[in-house]
Amino acid sequence: MNAVSQLHPDNHEAALRAWWMPFTHNRYFKSAPRLIESAKGCYFTLADGRRVFDCLSGLWCSPVGHSHPRIVEAVKRQLDTLDYAPSFQMGHEPAFRLATRIAALANRAEDRVFFTNSGSEAVDTALKIAVAYHRVRGEASRTRIIGRERGYHGVGMGGISVGGMVSNRKMFSSLMIPGVDHLPHTYNPAEMAFSRGQPAWGAHLADELERLVALHDASTIAAVIVEPMSGSGGVIVPPKGYLERLREICTKHGILLIFDEVITGFGRLGTPFGADFFGVRADLTTFAKAVNNATVPLGGVIARDDLYQSFMTGPAHMIEFFHGYTYSAHPLAVAAAHATMDVMADEKLIARAAELAPLLEQAIHSLRGEPHVIDIRNIGLAAAIELAPIAGQPGLRAIRVFEKALDDGFMLRFSGDVLAVAPPFVSTVAEVEAMVEGIRRALRAVPA
Numbered sequence: 001m002n003a004v005s006q007l008h009p010d011n012h013e014a015a016l017r018a019w020w021m022p023f024t025h026n027r028y029f030k031s032a033p034r035l036i037e038s039a040k041g042c043y044f045t046l047a048d049g050r051r052v053f054d055c056l057s058g059l060w061c062s063p064v065g066h067s068h069p070r071i072v073e074a075v076k077r078q079l080d081t082l083d084y085a086p087s088f089q090m091g092h093e094p095a096f097r098l099a100t101r102i103a104a105l106a107n108r109a110e111d112r113v114f115f116t117n118s119g120s121e122a123v124d125t126a127l128k129i130a131v132a133y134h135r136v137r138g139e140a141s142r143t144r145i146i147g148r149e150r151g152y153h154g155v156g157m158g159g160i161s162v163g164g165m166v167s168n169r170k171m172f173s174s175l176m177i178p179g180v181d182h183l184p185h186t187y188n189p190a191e192m193a194f195s196r197g198q199p200a201w202g203a204h205l206a207d208e209l210e211r212l213v214a215l216h217d218a219s220t221i222a223a224v225i226v227e228p229m230s231g232s233g234g235v236i237v238p239p240k241g242y243l244e245r246l247r248e249i250c251t252k253h254g255i256l257l258i259f260d261e262v263i264t265g266f267g268r269l270g271t272p273f274g275a276d277f278f279g280v281r282a283d284l285t286t287f288a289k290a291v292n293n294a295t296v297p298l299g300g301v302i303a304r305d306d307l308y309q310s311f312m313t314g315p316a317h318m319i320e321f322f323h324g325y326t327y328s329a330h331p332l333a334v335a336a337a338h339a340t341m342d343v344m345a346d347e348k349l350i351a352r353a354a355e356l357a358p359l360l361e362q363a364i365h366s367l368r369g370e371p372h373v374i375d376i377r378n379i380g381l382a383a384a385i386e387l388a389p390i391a392g393q394p395g396l397r398a399i400r401v402f403e404k405a406l407d408d409g410f411m412l413r414f415s416g417d418v419l420a421v422a423p424p425f426v427s428t429v430a431e432v433e434a435m436v437e438g439i440r441r442a443l444r445a446v447p448a
């Protein structure tokens with residue numbers, strides 16, 4: 001028993017009051033706290049001793065299972081060797097080796113990798129590289145960034161500006177970066193409800209980029225940023241042909257295409273990156289989360305080599321890009337990433353995600369017709385179930401299903417009235433099937 005679980009419910013408030021929790025209904029949570037004590041493989045153990053299946057691989061970030069012995073060992077070893085190394089004007093060898101490995105995994109061996117500590121920082125870094133790139137090559141008027149409605153690009157000022165989630169944006173309009181416009185989102189339930197994989201409808205929505213180019217002129221636009229598959233938005237899968245079309249239009253107008261692969265990077269779709277799954281190349285790619293199984297915060301940006309080269313012009317003793325973080329390429333994060341990539345390669349886990357994907361598709365779509373379900377969508381080893389909201393109380397239905405499932409041993413993720421699942425790559429077939437049956441029971445247990 002830990003300190004909090006020993007408390008009488010009347011004292012929860014005092015014990016829990018100081019931490020203002022992120023993206024959490026603080027008062028609701030603190031009135032009935034759900035505390036995690038430990039994790040191993042695909043399971044969390046809660047403070048009351050219950051073991052629950054991790055249906056979303058943490059927050060999309062722990063696909064090889066928790067506390068994998070090789071990752072734990074690598075981090076412990078690293079702590080004994082080099083706990084921290086500054087990355088400004090100094091470097092440590094494993095970080096260079098990791099950059100090389102990540103570029104190779106992305107099938108971009110010639111490209112460059114900039115390290116950050118989170119997805120949000122990776123996004124802001126990519127936006128800065130894009131704008132600065134045009135400036136250093138003499139096209140300083142290209143400052144505008146095009147994001148997309150319903151996109152999620154983290155919570156930095158850049159990320160919320162190009163993102164398209166109204167709750168994350170509405171309080172901060174005066175702080176957001178100027179000169180941003182948005183493509184329409186691609187989710188249209190009338191045309192694509194219950195699609196399996198990529199919807200057939202919607203490629204034409206990419207042509208909206210032509211409209212924005214006509215409105216603003218290409219000479220003002222630095223980059224377009226989209227998630228290849230929008231995870232936090234509720235597994236919004238790109239229509240067939242949509243990303244290809246975006247790529248074509250960007251290339252035609254000299255606009256950089258940024259893929260935010262914080263969720264799709266490192267295997268979620270059964271390929272190393274989303275770009276591989278869809279066969280569309282990006283100029284800049286963000287990553288985080290699964291790069292090191294989320295053991296220690298780490299993110300980054302892969303940049304086309306010629307973007308990097310365009311900065312390498314002034315005197316060689318001068319800093320070329322005034323940007324970086326105290327913890328960029330933190331040795332513990334780097335060690336965890338090497339171990340994670342070793343495990344993924346040795347245990348063939350990306351192929352394993354690809355193998356499990358059709359099984360998840362089959363199982364999750366069997367929930368069609370269950371109470372409250374108005375849409376189901378899936379791609380790779382990810383799926384979402386959209387629930388009919390309770391009238392006047394958006395989000396409450398999903399909370400109720402989440403709570404029922406948790407009581408039954410399954411830790412789901414909900415956002416609004418969407419439930420998302422993205423099980424660990426190391427899940428067994430039986431575990432994926434049991435997860436879907438757990439969701440079915442939870443749906444049936446929640447009143448209409």
Ligand SMILES: Cc1ncc(COP(=O)(O)O)c(C=O)c1O
Pocket residue numbers: 117118119120121123152153154155227231232260261262263288289299
């Ligand atoms: C596509 C995408 N970009 C950026 C982020 C932000 O990452 P972080 O929470 O590590 O800042 C997320 C987080 O879910 C994400 O899904």
